[in-house]
Amino acid sequence: MLELHQFRHSAFCLKVRMALQSKGLSFREVEVTPGIGQIAVFRLSGQRQVPVLVDGDQVVADSSAICRYLETLEPAPALIPDEPRLRAQVELIEDWADTTLAAAARAALLQAAVDDPLLRDALLPDDVPSPVRQVMSGLPGGWLSGVGDLLGQEQRASMLSSLCSMADAIDAAGVMVGDVLSLADLSVAAQLSLLRFPPSAGSALAGRGVPGISDHPRLQSLFQWRDQLEARLIQQDPAATV
Ligand SMILES: N[C@@H](CCC(=O)N[C@@H](CS)C(=O)NCC(=O)O)C(=O)O
Incomplete structure (x- = not known):
């Protein structure tokens, strides 16, 4: 199952949750504690910010990169038009x-x-x-x-x-x-x-x-x-x- 490492009230994390929901993808939310919890985020992704998406052995940081990853994982409905x-x-x-x-x-x-x-x-x-x-x-x-x-x-x-x-x-x-x-x-x-x-x-x-x-x-x-x-x-x- 996809895992979203997040701060609940972060707008960038909400953007990714909305993208996951709009594509009907199931995911598990992993709440990160600001400060101390970001050490684990750094170990996981090589940087300390959330959101980070984990899909098996794929780890993707940055809401824009994650949304593009999701677009390939589940192309429909498209969130980025072809035209x-x-x-x-x-x-x-x-x-x-x-x-x-x-x-x-x-x-x-x-x-x-x-x-x-x-x-x-x-x-x-x-x-x-x-x-x-x-x-x-x-x-x-x-x-x-x-x-x-x-x-x-x-x-x-x-x-x-x-x-x-x-x-x-x-x-x-x-x-x-x-x-x-x-x-x-x-x-x-x-x-x-x-x-x-x-x-x-x-x-x-x-x-x-x-x-x-x-x-x-x-x-x-x-x-x-x-x-x-x-x-x-x-x-x-x-x-x-x-
Ligand atoms: N460009 C990044 C920005 C992510 C970002 O700013 N994350 C904030 C939460 S809203 C964060 O992790 N802040 C903690 C920090 O910078 O240490 C994205 O689109 O995901």
Whole structure:
């Protein structure tokens, strides 16, 4: 069985879970403890970041590389179109979501977590013992540490403007590129989870997020689209129907 080594609340891990679900592939989730657990990730994959996919003796790190591996493992339904123009659009949106949007969303969430200890506590992995939890939730960062600067005004305005364009695109077509679901949709939907947590994040986090973004009127249809997409994929998940 495929194994996904992950942090539950990582957007890159969510992107891979959505890709696995959309292809109907069964997988086992292996929750990595930030810090100490990453030693095992390093031993396994030669680098310390999650997600890492293990398929027998194949070990693949990096959400984009994993999604391409899955595309070969289970070609249908295709998440990367064959047609060159659509393919280029999907790859550009995936790259934008994984870099520019990811950096801005993480910085925005870090800012929100610094301002809100309850949010910080809810972000810690479930197996963190409560005394450690109290200390960790008193510190800024946690698993978000190392993200760099908090969100600047310009970066926030630029993210907001891109997200409004995305919301308009989704309102018009239901998907980002062409007329079927692609890796562009999964990459954007996954990063949106840092701005407003999806139902799969659990009751402590679902619906919570970055003030001013998660409740922004122009973005409500985008977050609804993301929640519906996730609900559809979870229904298709073979593990979820057991
Ligand atoms: N480009 C990588 C980024 C993965 C990434 O940033 N992973 C974060 C979790 S969201 C991580 O493992 N952070 C821990 C660290 O950097 O030590 C991908 O697409 O998978």
